[in-house]
Amino acid sequence: xxxxLPDRPGALAVLAHDCGAAGVNILGFQIFPGVxxxxxxxxxxxxxxxxEAEIVTLMTGAGGDEVVCTPCSDAALVDQPARxxxxxxxxxxxxxxxxEVVAQLFDGEADPADxxxxxxxxxxxxxxxxxxxxxxxxxxxxxxxxxxxxAAMADLVxxxxxxxxxxxxxxxxxxxxxxxxxxYGVRGHAVHAMVADVVVGVATLLPATDDSGLRSVDLExxxxxxxxxxxxxxxxxxxxxxxxxxxxxxxxxxxxxxxAVLPMVLSAGLRGRIRMSAxxxxxxxxxxxxxxxxx
Numbered sequence: 420x421x422x423x424l425p426d427r428p429g430a431l432a433v434l435a436h437d438c439g440a441a442g443v444n445i446l447g448f449q450i451f452p453g454v455x456x457x458x459x460x461x462x463x464x465x466x467x468x469x470x471e472a473e474i475v476t477l478m479t480g481a482g483g484d485e486v487v488c489t490p491c492s493d494a495a496l497v498d499q500p501a502r503x504x505x506x507x508x509x510x511x512x513x514x515x516x517x518x519e520v521v522a523q524l525f526d527g528e529a530d531p532a533d534x535x536x537x538x539x540x541x542x543x544x545x546x547x548x549x550x551x552x553x554x555x556x557x558x559x560x561x562x563x564x565x566x567x568x569x570a571a572m573a574d575l576v577x578x579x580x581x582x583x584x585x586x587x588x589x590x591x592x593x594x595x596x597x598x599x600x601x602x603y604g605v606r607g608h609a610v611h612a613m614v615a616d617v618v619v620g621v622a623t624l625l626p627a628t629d630d631s632g633l634r635s636v637d638l639e640x641x642x643x644x645x646x647x648x649x650x651x652x653x654x655x656x657x658x659x660x661x662x663x664x665x666x667x668x669x670x671x672x673x674x675x676x677x678x679a680v681l682p683m684v685l686s687a688g689l690r691g692r693i694r695m696s697a698x699x700x701x702x703x704x705x706x707x708x709x710x711x712x713x714x
Contacts, residue, residue, distance in 0.1 A: 632667030663711030
Protein backbone atom coordinates (compact mmCIF):
# COMPACT_ATOMS: atom_id res chain seq x y z
CA UNK A 420 0.00 0.00 0.00
CA UNK A 421 1.25 3.49 -0.86
CA UNK A 422 0.09 6.81 0.45
CA UNK A 423 1.37 10.38 0.51
CA LEU A 424 1.67 12.11 3.87
CA PRO A 425 2.42 15.77 4.62
CA ASP A 426 6.07 16.31 5.56
CA ARG A 427 5.56 17.41 9.14
CA PRO A 428 6.51 15.99 12.55
CA GLY A 429 4.11 13.35 13.86
CA ALA A 430 2.35 12.57 10.56
CA LEU A 431 3.78 9.05 10.41
CA ALA A 432 3.07 8.48 14.10
CA VAL A 433 -0.63 9.20 13.52
CA LEU A 434 -0.76 6.70 10.66
CA ALA A 435 1.01 4.00 12.70
CA HIS A 436 -1.30 4.61 15.68
CA ASP A 437 -4.45 4.36 13.57
CA CYS A 438 -3.21 1.16 11.93
CA GLY A 439 -2.59 -0.40 15.32
CA ALA A 440 -5.98 0.67 16.65
CA ALA A 441 -7.69 -0.91 13.62
CA GLY A 442 -5.79 -4.19 13.95
CA VAL A 443 -3.69 -3.58 10.83
CA ASN A 444 -0.17 -4.99 11.20
CA ILE A 445 2.67 -3.13 9.42
CA LEU A 446 5.13 -5.77 8.17
CA GLY A 447 7.34 -3.64 5.95
CA PHE A 448 7.98 0.05 5.45
CA GLN A 449 9.82 2.22 2.90
CA ILE A 450 10.04 6.00 2.59
CA PHE A 451 10.36 8.02 -0.64
CA PRO A 452 11.17 11.60 0.43
CA GLY A 453 9.77 14.69 -1.25
CA VAL A 454 9.77 18.46 -0.72
CA UNK A 455 6.28 19.14 0.66
CA UNK A 456 5.09 15.55 1.04
CA UNK A 457 6.52 12.09 1.60
CA UNK A 458 5.40 8.88 -0.11
CA UNK A 459 5.25 5.91 2.24
CA UNK A 460 5.07 2.31 1.06
CA UNK A 461 3.74 -0.16 3.61
CA UNK A 462 3.38 -3.91 3.46
CA UNK A 463 0.44 -4.59 5.74
CA UNK A 464 -1.67 -7.50 7.00
CA UNK A 465 -5.29 -6.50 7.48
CA UNK A 466 -8.09 -8.06 9.53
CA UNK A 467 -10.21 -10.74 7.84
CA UNK A 468 -12.75 -9.30 5.43
CA UNK A 469 -10.89 -6.09 4.71
CA UNK A 470 -10.58 -4.85 1.15
CA GLU A 471 -9.27 -1.78 -0.64
CA ALA A 472 -12.16 0.42 0.52
CA GLU A 473 -11.41 -0.19 4.20
CA ILE A 474 -7.69 0.46 3.72
CA VAL A 475 -8.33 3.71 1.84
CA THR A 476 -10.70 4.88 4.56
CA LEU A 477 -8.13 4.11 7.26
CA MET A 478 -5.28 5.86 5.45
CA THR A 479 -7.21 8.98 4.47
CA GLY A 480 -8.49 9.25 8.03
CA ALA A 481 -4.86 9.27 9.20
CA GLY A 482 -4.04 12.14 6.85
CA GLY A 483 -2.90 10.10 3.84
CA ASP A 484 -3.57 11.07 0.23
CA GLU A 485 -3.28 9.25 -3.15
CA VAL A 486 -3.79 5.85 -1.53
CA VAL A 487 -3.10 2.86 -3.82
CA CYS A 488 -3.46 -0.74 -2.68
CA THR A 489 -2.19 -3.87 -4.41
CA PRO A 490 -2.43 -7.46 -3.10
CA CYS A 491 1.00 -9.00 -2.56
CA SER A 492 2.75 -12.09 -1.25
CA ASP A 493 5.60 -12.59 1.20
CA ALA A 494 7.95 -11.69 -1.68
CA ALA A 495 7.12 -8.03 -0.98
CA LEU A 496 9.15 -8.33 2.23
CA VAL A 497 12.42 -8.97 0.38
CA ASP A 498 15.03 -6.36 1.31
CA GLN A 499 14.80 -3.50 -1.23
CA PRO A 500 18.56 -2.88 -1.65
CA ALA A 501 18.95 -6.62 -2.27
CA ARG A 502 16.28 -6.46 -4.99
CA UNK A 503 18.15 -3.68 -6.79
CA UNK A 504 21.47 -5.51 -6.56
CA UNK A 505 19.85 -8.65 -7.99
CA UNK A 506 18.25 -6.59 -10.77
CA UNK A 507 21.58 -4.98 -11.63
CA UNK A 508 23.26 -8.39 -11.80
CA UNK A 509 20.52 -9.68 -14.12
CA UNK A 510 20.91 -6.67 -16.41
CA UNK A 511 24.71 -6.94 -16.54
CA UNK A 512 24.41 -10.64 -17.44
CA UNK A 513 21.69 -10.09 -20.06
CA UNK A 514 21.09 -6.44 -21.00
CA UNK A 515 18.24 -7.46 -23.33
CA UNK A 516 16.17 -8.30 -20.24
CA UNK A 517 16.09 -4.65 -19.19
CA UNK A 518 12.37 -4.04 -19.96
CA GLU A 519 11.35 -7.22 -18.15
CA VAL A 520 13.61 -6.64 -15.13
CA VAL A 521 12.60 -3.02 -14.52
CA ALA A 522 8.90 -3.85 -14.90
CA GLN A 523 9.24 -6.44 -12.12
CA LEU A 524 11.50 -4.22 -10.03
CA PHE A 525 9.05 -1.30 -10.01
CA ASP A 526 5.90 -3.45 -9.83
CA GLY A 527 4.75 -2.41 -13.30
CA GLU A 528 1.19 -3.34 -14.14
CA ALA A 529 -0.67 -4.29 -17.29
CA ASP A 530 -2.55 -1.56 -19.15
CA PRO A 531 -6.31 -1.85 -18.58
CA ALA A 532 -8.48 -2.95 -21.48
CA ASP A 533 -10.55 0.24 -21.33
CA UNK A 534 -7.53 2.34 -22.24
CA UNK A 535 -7.63 4.38 -19.03
CA UNK A 536 -3.82 4.45 -18.99
CA UNK A 537 -3.91 6.94 -21.83
CA UNK A 538 -6.34 9.09 -19.83
CA UNK A 539 -4.13 9.20 -16.76
CA UNK A 540 -5.33 6.04 -15.01
CA UNK A 541 -1.75 4.77 -14.78
CA UNK A 542 1.45 6.62 -14.12
CA UNK A 543 4.32 6.28 -16.63
CA UNK A 544 8.07 6.09 -16.12
CA UNK A 545 10.35 6.46 -19.15
CA UNK A 546 13.96 5.30 -19.32
CA UNK A 547 16.25 5.78 -22.32
CA UNK A 548 18.78 3.25 -23.60
CA UNK A 549 20.56 4.58 -26.68
CA UNK A 550 17.77 5.87 -28.92
CA UNK A 551 15.22 3.45 -27.44
CA UNK A 552 12.74 4.69 -24.88
CA UNK A 553 11.46 2.07 -22.43
CA UNK A 554 8.15 2.75 -20.67
CA UNK A 555 6.58 0.99 -17.71
CA UNK A 556 3.23 1.83 -16.10
CA UNK A 557 1.41 1.22 -12.86
CA UNK A 558 -1.40 2.59 -10.69
CA UNK A 559 0.81 4.04 -7.95
CA UNK A 560 2.63 7.23 -9.04
CA UNK A 561 6.37 6.85 -9.50
CA UNK A 562 8.37 8.92 -7.05
CA UNK A 563 11.37 11.12 -7.86
CA UNK A 564 13.55 8.54 -6.12
CA UNK A 565 12.27 5.79 -8.40
CA UNK A 566 12.74 7.92 -11.51
CA UNK A 567 16.38 8.41 -10.46
CA UNK A 568 16.80 4.68 -9.87
CA UNK A 569 15.26 3.88 -13.24
CA ALA A 570 17.59 6.32 -15.00
CA ALA A 571 20.57 4.74 -13.24
CA MET A 572 19.45 1.29 -14.41
CA ALA A 573 19.11 2.58 -17.99
CA ASP A 574 22.61 4.08 -17.81
CA LEU A 575 23.89 0.70 -16.65
CA VAL A 576 22.38 -0.99 -19.72
CA UNK A 577 23.87 1.66 -22.02
CA UNK A 578 27.30 1.14 -20.45
CA UNK A 579 27.09 -2.66 -20.76
CA UNK A 580 25.94 -2.49 -24.37
CA UNK A 581 28.65 0.06 -25.12
CA UNK A 582 31.33 -2.31 -23.82
CA UNK A 583 29.89 -5.29 -25.70
CA UNK A 584 28.01 -3.95 -28.71
CA UNK A 585 25.28 -6.04 -30.25
CA UNK A 586 26.56 -7.99 -33.24
CA UNK A 587 24.44 -7.48 -36.32
CA UNK A 588 24.60 -10.08 -39.09
CA UNK A 589 21.88 -8.56 -41.21
CA UNK A 590 23.99 -7.51 -44.19
CA UNK A 591 23.14 -9.42 -47.33
CA UNK A 592 26.86 -9.79 -47.99
CA UNK A 593 27.44 -11.66 -44.72
CA UNK A 594 27.38 -15.44 -45.17
CA UNK A 595 25.37 -17.53 -42.74
CA UNK A 596 25.51 -21.19 -41.76
CA UNK A 597 26.32 -23.54 -44.62
CA UNK A 598 27.42 -20.69 -46.86
CA UNK A 599 23.85 -19.47 -47.39
CA UNK A 600 23.28 -15.79 -48.07
CA UNK A 601 19.82 -14.34 -47.31
CA UNK A 602 18.15 -12.10 -49.85
CA TYR A 603 15.39 -9.65 -49.06
CA GLY A 604 12.48 -8.60 -51.18
CA VAL A 605 9.04 -6.97 -51.02
CA ARG A 606 5.87 -8.83 -51.85
CA GLY A 607 2.78 -6.69 -51.51
CA HIS A 608 2.79 -5.31 -47.95
CA ALA A 609 5.49 -7.65 -46.61
CA VAL A 610 9.28 -7.95 -46.63
CA HIS A 611 10.61 -11.51 -47.00
CA ALA A 612 13.99 -12.98 -46.12
CA MET A 613 14.83 -15.84 -48.47
CA VAL A 614 17.53 -18.52 -48.41
CA ALA A 615 17.60 -20.78 -51.49
CA ASP A 616 13.99 -19.86 -52.34
CA VAL A 617 12.85 -20.75 -48.82
CA VAL A 618 11.27 -18.04 -46.65
CA VAL A 619 13.17 -17.85 -43.36
CA GLY A 620 11.65 -14.60 -42.13
CA VAL A 621 8.85 -12.19 -42.96
CA ALA A 622 7.74 -8.78 -41.70
CA THR A 623 4.17 -7.96 -42.69
CA LEU A 624 2.70 -4.48 -42.66
CA LEU A 625 -0.89 -4.92 -41.50
CA PRO A 626 -3.77 -2.78 -42.85
CA ALA A 627 -4.44 0.52 -41.12
CA THR A 628 -7.39 0.45 -38.73
CA ASP A 629 -7.91 4.23 -38.47
CA ASP A 630 -6.51 7.56 -39.67
CA SER A 631 -3.85 7.89 -36.93
CA GLY A 632 -1.00 6.94 -39.25
CA LEU A 633 -0.13 3.93 -37.06
CA ARG A 634 0.52 0.59 -38.80
CA SER A 635 0.98 -2.68 -36.92
CA VAL A 636 3.73 -5.08 -37.99
CA ASP A 637 3.83 -8.86 -37.70
CA LEU A 638 7.47 -10.01 -37.70
CA GLU A 639 8.58 -13.65 -37.61
CA UNK A 640 11.90 -15.40 -38.17
CA UNK A 641 12.26 -19.17 -38.46
CA UNK A 642 13.74 -20.45 -35.14
CA UNK A 643 16.61 -22.11 -37.03
CA UNK A 644 17.61 -18.72 -38.47
CA UNK A 645 17.21 -16.52 -35.42
CA UNK A 646 20.04 -14.56 -33.77
CA UNK A 647 21.65 -13.86 -37.15
CA UNK A 648 20.45 -10.31 -37.71
CA UNK A 649 17.56 -11.26 -40.01
CA UNK A 650 14.97 -9.76 -37.66
CA UNK A 651 16.92 -6.51 -37.52
CA UNK A 652 17.09 -6.25 -41.31
CA UNK A 653 13.39 -7.09 -41.64
CA UNK A 654 12.48 -4.44 -39.07
CA UNK A 655 14.54 -1.82 -40.89
CA UNK A 656 13.04 -2.67 -44.26
CA UNK A 657 9.44 -2.88 -43.09
CA UNK A 658 9.84 0.50 -41.36
CA UNK A 659 10.94 2.01 -44.68
CA UNK A 660 8.12 0.18 -46.45
CA UNK A 661 5.64 1.73 -44.03
CA UNK A 662 7.14 5.17 -44.63
CA UNK A 663 6.60 4.71 -48.35
CA UNK A 664 2.95 3.94 -47.70
CA UNK A 665 2.49 7.15 -45.73
CA UNK A 666 2.58 5.71 -42.20
CA UNK A 667 3.73 7.87 -39.30
CA UNK A 668 4.61 5.03 -36.90
CA UNK A 669 4.79 1.25 -36.81
CA UNK A 670 3.84 -0.93 -33.84
CA UNK A 671 5.17 -4.36 -32.88
CA UNK A 672 3.55 -6.44 -30.14
CA UNK A 673 5.17 -9.45 -28.48
CA UNK A 674 5.51 -11.30 -25.18
CA UNK A 675 6.80 -9.35 -22.20
CA UNK A 676 9.69 -11.80 -21.79
CA UNK A 677 10.90 -11.54 -25.40
CA UNK A 678 14.55 -10.63 -24.88
CA ALA A 679 15.32 -10.14 -28.59
CA VAL A 680 13.37 -6.90 -28.95
CA LEU A 681 15.71 -4.37 -27.31
CA PRO A 682 18.85 -5.54 -29.18
CA MET A 683 16.89 -5.71 -32.45
CA VAL A 684 15.63 -2.12 -32.21
CA LEU A 685 19.05 -0.83 -31.10
CA SER A 686 20.80 -2.71 -33.90
CA ALA A 687 18.39 -1.34 -36.49
CA GLY A 688 19.42 2.19 -35.54
CA LEU A 689 15.78 3.19 -35.11
CA ARG A 690 14.29 5.46 -32.49
CA GLY A 691 11.74 3.42 -30.61
CA ARG A 692 9.49 3.44 -27.59
CA ILE A 693 9.15 0.17 -25.70
CA ARG A 694 6.18 -0.12 -23.37
CA MET A 695 6.06 -2.91 -20.81
CA SER A 696 3.04 -4.49 -19.15
CA ALA A 697 2.58 -7.65 -17.12
CA UNK A 698 2.39 -10.00 -20.11
CA UNK A 699 2.90 -7.85 -23.19
CA UNK A 700 5.60 -5.68 -24.72
CA UNK A 701 4.92 -3.16 -27.47
CA UNK A 702 7.41 -1.23 -29.58
CA UNK A 703 6.39 1.95 -31.38
CA UNK A 704 8.81 3.32 -33.98
CA UNK A 705 8.37 6.64 -35.85
CA UNK A 706 8.96 6.13 -39.58
CA UNK A 707 7.70 9.31 -41.21
CA UNK A 708 11.24 10.65 -41.80
CA UNK A 709 12.71 7.39 -43.12
CA UNK A 710 13.67 6.94 -46.76
CA UNK A 711 10.99 4.78 -48.47
CA UNK A 712 12.00 1.25 -49.42
CA UNK A 713 12.29 0.71 -53.21
CA UNK A 714 9.92 -1.90 -54.56
